[in-house]
Amino acid sequence: MIELRDVHKSFERKGQSIQALKGVSLRAEKGDIYGVIGYSGAGKSTLIRLVNYLERPTSGQVFVDGEPLDQYSPSELRQVKKRIGMIFQHFNLLESKTVFDNIAIPLVLLKKGKEEIRERVTELLKFTGLSDKAGSYPKELSGGQKQRVGIARALASNPSILLCDEATSALDPQTTSSILELLKRINEEYNITIMIITHEMGVIQQICNKVAVMEQGLIIEQGNVLEVFGNPRHATTQSFVQTVIHNSVPQSVIHTLKAESGRRLFRLKFVGGAASEPVINNLIRNHEVNVNILFANMTEIQNTTLGTMILQMNGDNGTIDQAASYLLSQGVEITEVDKV
Numbered sequence: 001m002i003e004l005r006d007v008h009k010s011f012e013r014k015g016q017s018i019q020a021l022k023g024v025s026l027r028a029e030k031g032d033i034y035g036v037i038g039y040s041g042a043g044k045s046t047l048i049r050l051v052n053y054l055e056r057p058t059s060g061q062v063f064v065d066g067e068p069l070d071q072y073s074p075s076e077l078r079q080v081k082k083r084i085g086m087i088f089q090h091f092n093l094l095e096s097k098t099v100f101d102n103i104a105i106p107l108v109l110l111k112k113g114k115e116e117i118r119e120r121v122t123e124l125l126k127f128t129g130l131s132d133k134a135g136s137y138p139k140e141l142s143g144g145q146k147q148r149v150g151i152a153r154a155l156a157s158n159p160s161i162l163l164c165d166e167a168t169s170a171l172d173p174q175t176t177s178s179i180l181e182l183l184k185r186i187n188e189e190y191n192i193t194i195m196i197i198t199h200e201m202g203v204i205q206q207i208c209n210k211v212a213v214m215e216q217g218l219i220i221e222q223g224n225v226l227e228v229f230g231n232p233r234h235a236t237t238q239s240f241v242q243t244v245i246h247n248s249v250p251q252s253v254i255h256t257l258k259a260e261s262g263r264r265l266f267r268l269k270f271v272g273g274a275a276s277e278p279v280i281n282n283l284i285r286n287h288e289v290n291v292n293i294l295f296a297n298m299t300e301i302q303n304t305t306l307g308t309m310i311l312q313m314n315g316d317n318g319t320i321d322q323a324a325s326y327l328l329s330q331g332v333e334i335t336e337v338d339k340v
Ligand SMILES: Nc1ncnc2c1ncn2[C@@H]1O[C@H](COP(=O)(O)OP(=O)(O)OP(=O)(O)O)[C@@H](O)[C@H]1O
Pocket: 011, 012, 013, 018, 019, 020, 038, 039, 040, 041, 042, 043, 044, 045, 046, 047, 199
């Protein structure tokens, strides 16, 4: 569990105060994969550095597994930090050490015995799919393999929390996907809480269950990924969501609409069950309306389908109202719009 309560962080530079965080509160429960997204300079790195106490808050508190970090003595803090693993955009591997020795670093620092280290590292090599790379050096690995080493090293001391700082930003889309799958497996098999900071909404879409959107040192929107993706309120969130859910209506359709004014337009949103039901089919069969599907898009988030559709309905007003009520009764969110 990770919690930030009204955290402020300022940096003093050349007599100037830079407010990187201006009162941030969030809570990631045990087992969450919590994504923090924002543009450059929003404060994401500062936030994640506060969680492992590389930085201290100017005010406010950071809790890890229920305990406020500022209450610990330095030796207690070292113990807490062992429960937090971290992976980085540029992997931060030691070039002069083999894959095996890189993964072993935290265990050597914890003064574990040789046999225990061998067993644990062998297990991690297997888990991350690197068994045949134990004796290789980082320069002999691809970016994805390097990140797997970073992940294995972060897991070596059995953390309860894994922090990921733009961990896939240097990777191509396919490698990104395989690393995200690995993170998901870590979360599921080891029940590790994961916090990911990223500027890519695709990362949030693929594995996070919760998300916070940051801008200028503040969280402007947060919640379940499905809720935030389905109903982004803030303009910045909307522009992030649009990078993965392409629900803007093609220009050719907009032209058609102008030519057919006088018909009623509806924007529909399907979430989960409603999306897979033959709702539109039943609408057409049971109501005296002409239905024209102008645009439809389905996206899979958290194993749930999120769909957007724009319908034009033509018929008498009362019948169209009935058709709209039918859609509502089927769990479809429906809004009448003047234009798309
Ligand atoms: N050590 C520091 N000293 C001075 N200013 C800092 C320091 N660390 C961060 N800042 C400032 O705090 C603000 C937030 O930076 P931060 O790195 O947390 O943003 P970010 O969202 O992670 O951006 P990016 O994705 O570019 O890394 C920026 O204005 C940055 O210049």
